[in-house]
Amino acid sequence: MKDRATVVCVRDNRILLVARERSRWALPGGRICRDETPNEAALRELSEETTLAPIELTYLFQFTGFNTLHHVFFADVAHHARVQPSNEIAKCRWFVPVKIATLSASIPTREIVELFFRYIRTLESDNVHRISQQAERVSL
Structure with missing residues (x-):
C-alpha cells in the first residue's frame, strides 16, 4: 500500500482542488518520500502543486x-494568498462542496471531502456542547 499526504484547503466555504492535464480533479497531495514524514510531504506537495504555503498544517x-x-x-x-498551478498541475480551482459530487473527481477525493465536513460538524457540535455545559455551571 502506498502512503500519500493529502491536503484539504478551505477558503470562503470552498475546497481547493487540483488537476493535471486531461485528468480528474483531486485534493492537493502526493506520495510520501522514503525519508519524509507525512507532514513534510503535505507541505512539499501543497507548495509544489499550488505555490501555497500554509500558515498552519x-x-x-x-x-x-x-x-x-x-x-x-x-x-x-x-x-489573500494566490493559488497558482505548478509542477505537474494544470489547474487549481476553489469549489463549493456540493459541486464536488458533480465533478469528474476521484472517489477518494469525494469521500475525503465528505469525511472532512463530517469531522468539522462533529467538532462544532462538541464545542457547542462544551460551551453550553460551561454556561450551565456559571449560571448555577
Whole structure:
C-alpha cells in the first residue's frame, strides 16, 4: 500500500482542488518520500502543486483508498494568498462542496471531502456542547 499526504484547503466555504492535464480533479497531495514524514510531504506537495504555503498544517485523519493510505491534513492559508498551478498541475480551482459530487473527481477525493465536513460538524457540535455545559455551571 502506498502512503500519500493529502491536503484539504478551505477558503470562503470552498475546497481547493487540483488537476493535471486531461485528468480528474483531486485534493492537493502526493506520495510520501522514503525519508519524509507525512507532514513534510503535505507541505512539499501543497507548495509544489499550488505555490501555497500554509500558515498552519493540522493532521486530521487517515483514509484508506483502493491501494493508498491517505494521511489527510487541513492547511490554513492566508486569505489573500494566490493559488497558482505548478509542477505537474494544470489547474487549481476553489469549489463549493456540493459541486464536488458533480465533478469528474476521484472517489477518494469525494469521500475525503465528505469525511472532512463530517469531522468539522462533529467538532462544532462538541464545542457547542462544551460551551453550553460551561454556561450551565456559571449560571448555577
